[in-house]
Amino acid sequence: xxxxxxxxxxxxxxxxxxxxxxxxxxxxxxxxxxxxxxxxxxxxxxxxxxxxxxxxxxxxxxxxxxxxxxxxxxxxxxxxxxxxxxxxxxxxxxxxxxxxxxxxxxxxxxxxxxxxxxxxxxxxxxxxxxxxxxxxxxxxxxxxxxxxxxxxxxxxxxxxxxxxxxxxxxxxxxxxxxxxxxxxxxxxxxxxxxxxxxxxxxxxxxxxxxxxxxxxxxxxxxxxxxxxxxxxxxxxxxxxxxxxxxxxxxxx
Amino acid sequence: xxxxxxxxxxxxxxxxxxxxxxxxxxxxxxxxxxxxxxxxxxxxxxxxxxxxxxxxxxxxxxxxxxxxxxxxxxxxxxxxxxxxxxxxxxxxxxxxxxxxxxxxxxxxxxxxxxxxxxxxxxxxxxxxxxxxxxxxxxxxxxxxxxxxxxxxxxxxxxxxxxxxxxxxxxxxxxxxxxxxxxxxxxxxxxxxxxxxxxxxxxxxxxxxxxxxxxxxxxxxxxxxxxxxxxxxxxxxxxxxxxxxxxxxxxxxxxxxxxxxxxxxxxxxxxxxxxxxxxxxxxxxxxxxxxxxxxxxxxxxxxxxxxxxxxxxxxxxxxxxxxxxxxxxxxxxxxxxxxxxxxxxxxxxxxxxxxxxxxxxxxxxxxxxxxxxxxxxxxxxxxxxxxxxxxxxxxxxxxxxxxxxxxxxxxxxxxxxxxxxxxxxxxxxxxxxxxxxxxxxxxxxxxxxxxxxxx
Numbered sequence: 001x002x003x004x005x006x007x008x009x010x011x012x013x014x015x016x017x018x019x020x021x022x023x024x025x026x027x028x029x030x031x032x033x034x035x036x037x038x039x040x041x042x043x044x045x046x047x048x049x050x051x052x053x054x055x056x057x058x059x060x061x062x063x064x065x066x067x068x069x070x071x072x073x074x075x076x077x078x079x080x081x082x083x084x085x086x087x088x089x090x091x092x093x094x095x096x097x098x099x100x101x102x103x104x105x106x107x108x109x110x111x112x113x114x115x116x117x118x119x120x121x122x123x124x125x126x127x128x129x130x131x132x133x134x135x136x137x138x139x140x141x142x143x144x145x146x147x148x149x150x151x152x153x154x155x156x157x158x159x160x161x162x163x164x165x166x167x168x169x170x171x172x173x174x175x176x177x178x179x180x181x182x183x184x185x186x187x188x189x190x191x192x193x194x195x196x197x198x199x200x201x202x203x204x205x206x207x208x209x210x211x212x213x214x215x216x217x218x219x220x221x222x223x224x225x226x227x228x229x230x231x232x233x234x235x236x237x238x239x240x241x242x243x244x245x246x247x248x249x250x251x252x
Numbered sequence: 253x254x255x256x257x258x259x260x261x262x263x264x265x266x267x268x269x270x271x272x273x274x275x276x277x278x279x280x281x282x283x284x285x286x287x288x289x290x291x292x293x294x295x296x297x298x299x300x301x302x303x304x305x306x307x308x309x310x311x312x313x314x315x316x317x318x319x320x321x322x323x324x325x326x327x328x329x330x331x332x333x334x335x336x337x338x339x340x341x342x343x344x345x346x347x348x349x350x351x352x353x354x355x356x357x358x359x360x361x362x363x364x365x366x367x368x369x370x371x372x373x374x375x376x377x378x379x380x381x382x383x384x385x386x387x388x389x390x391x392x393x394x395x396x397x398x399x400x401x402x403x404x405x406x407x408x409x410x411x412x413x414x415x416x417x418x419x420x421x422x423x424x425x426x427x428x429x430x431x432x433x434x435x436x437x438x439x440x441x442x443x444x445x446x447x448x449x450x451x452x453x454x455x456x457x458x459x460x461x462x463x464x465x466x467x468x469x470x471x472x473x474x475x476x477x478x479x480x481x482x483x484x485x486x487x488x489x490x491x492x493x494x495x496x497x498x499x500x501x502x503x504x505x506x507x508x509x510x511x512x513x514x515x516x517x518x519x520x521x522x523x524x525x526x527x528x529x530x531x532x533x534x535x536x537x538x539x540x541x542x543x544x545x546x547x548x549x550x551x552x553x554x555x556x557x558x559x560x561x562x563x564x565x566x567x568x569x570x571x572x573x574x575x576x577x578x579x580x581x582x583x584x585x586x587x588x589x590x591x592x593x594x595x596x597x598x599x600x601x602x603x604x605x606x607x608x609x610x611x612x613x614x615x616x617x618x619x620x621x622x623x624x625x626x627x628x629x630x631x632x633x634x635x636x637x638x639x640x641x642x643x644x645x646x647x648x649x650x651x652x653x654x655x656x657x658x659x660x661x662x663x664x665x666x667x668x669x670x671x672x673x674x675x676x677x678x679x680x681x682x683x684x685x686x687x688x689x690x691x692x693x694x695x696x697x698x699x700x701x702x703x704x705x706x
Contacts, residue, residue: 050651072651072654072655073654073658073660076655081655081656088648088649088652089649090646090649090652090653092667092669092670092673093666098658098666099656102656102658103657105656105659106657109657142652162656162657
């Protein structure tokens with residue numbers, strides 16, 4: 001599904017990713033963990049196509065196509081979804097209008113007929129309930145005045161509506177209390193299928209207790225320095241990132 | 253002519269004074285009320301005394317009206333334009349909304365195009381010229397009462413030359429069923445042709461109503477429109493006043509809007525300015541009673557060489573008053589906007605809640621904004637805030653929309669429309685709001701700068 005090969009990228013002339021290689025197959029959940037400044041956010045930004053990042057080497061193949069050559073909206077239409085660490089407030093843009101427009105762009109891209117307002121509402125109703133979103137939610141402007149938890153739930157709600165092939169969850173657990181974390185995690189887990197994949201980017205192990213990864217990768221200084229199963233996350237939680245860093249320095 | 257002209261040092265006003273004899277000669281033929289002649293002459297003399305403002309005048313620092321003063325001024329006289337009866341209603345804005353509609357073509361009431369439906373007892377909705385010839389309305393007690401202290405040359409010019417306008421009187425405790433639309437259209441294609449109109453709106457104690465004014469032009473030319481409004485909203489009354497200006501990009505438009513608000517009244521005044529090469533609104537709100545609410549809400553869209561200038565003074569004289577001003581502008585090309593908002597809170601106006609925001613969205617690097625909020629507070633227990641922002645579309649928001657599959661062009665449009673929507677959604681009258689929304693949306697859709705250059 002996704003193949004990242006020797007990816008080098010940076011911003012403002014500063015090299016941040018220094019050769020990331022990672023393969024994600026359908027049905028898999030991968031977690032990328034790493035300390036602050038290791039390049040986690042840069043990786044998600046480059047995959048989603050945010051402006052300002054420069055890829056200096058390497059490539060990213062998504063479903064047989066070069067992902068980096070696609071505009072952000074094309075990536076989204078092809079099934080890449082980024083759940084933002086800091087979802088943006090967009091005053092004046094109604095949530096229904098926004099999400100219906102997004103869904104119909106995706107449907108159009110796949111040759112499906114666009115949904116009208118009634119069909120759209122029927123589709124989203126249960127998904128809203130599952131994420132414990134209030135009924136007036138769709139009438140409000142996108143993320144405006146939402147609490148931190150509501151914003152994160154909204155990201156997962158959008159994911160549920162758009163049904164991406166590859167979901168990238170960027171620090172989705174940050175700012176969530178334990179109840180909200182459970183709701184959000186359950187939402188993510190419900191979307192897990194044999195034909196899609198999830199990439200969970202997180203600093204802490206906390207989220208991984210609920211969204212169980214098949215693989216855990218540790219990102220340090222722009223490279224994946226260690227990969228393992230879900231037990232690696234627990235080990236990191238107990239021993240901290242210094243453990244990996246010092247081990248690495250030792251072997252180097 | 254009277255000697256007052258010789259006293260004027262501003263020679264450029266001469267052509268604006270010289271037309272008066274002819275204008276008045278025609279006027280006299282229709283036997284106007286006796287008090288109107290001195291009223292007009294006083295306006296003329298005031299205009300001569302003030303002269304055109306220059307950029308050394310603080311209130312006009314950013315708006316140079318030299319191009320207006322050089323126009324070959326030709327005020328609309330008594331004779332209606334020849335084309336009036338050939339006009340079709342369809343070309344007028346809001347024509348699909350059922351309202352009491354008074355159409356004015358080149359400053360003259362066009363009876364055949366107008367339609368006034370059934371009105372509650374005592375309500376007066378008519379053209380001002382008709383009202384002036386009805387002594388029972390005692391308009392001499394109203395006309396000019398809110399403008400008499402004004403140092404506004406364009407207002408004075410209007411007093412001398414106004415031809416007609418709207419008259420709306422809603423007696424105490426009466427709800428005006430259905431909105432009134434005062435629809436002004438300029439058809440002249442002659443440079444210097446000047447339409448001077450005047451509206452008088454009186455909402456009696458506990459009464460309510462909605463008044464829409466629209467200004468459009470059919471032929472691009474350097475025409476001048478002046479408009480003076482005197483609006484009273486008496487105690488416990490409610491008025492929604494919507495002003496829509498979409499004249500041609502060659503034209504000049506100066507509006508002087510005077511509001512006088514009584515205790516516990518509510519006045520929601522909206523200004524939408526899309527047209528004119530030079531647009532200036534002088535907004536003066538006198539908050540004369542306790543516990544009232546005054547909302548001044550405006551949107552301007554400018555492109556090419558347009559200039560949109562809103563100059564307002566909100567005068568809190570009594571306690572517990574609320575005034576909010578919200579003005580958003582979307583500027584393109586080399587266009588300019590000026591926003592001057594002065595909030596005056598007098599000593600007696602304790603517990604005033606005054607808020608003012610001016611937000612500008614620049615679509616071009618050459619567009620400029622001069623914004624000047626000004627608080628003048630003499631009471632000690634008040635809540636007053638103001639803020640102004642000028643910037644480009646939010647790149648983070650654009651990326652967010654794109655990351656959900658929405659194309660760049662559509663994302664930009666959505667954000668621009670949202671920015672305009674903040675203002676549009678404050679319009680309370682739903683059918684009128686829907687039309688405004690559609691007009692603004694279409695105008696933004698036409699903007700070539702939304703297109704992606706790849």
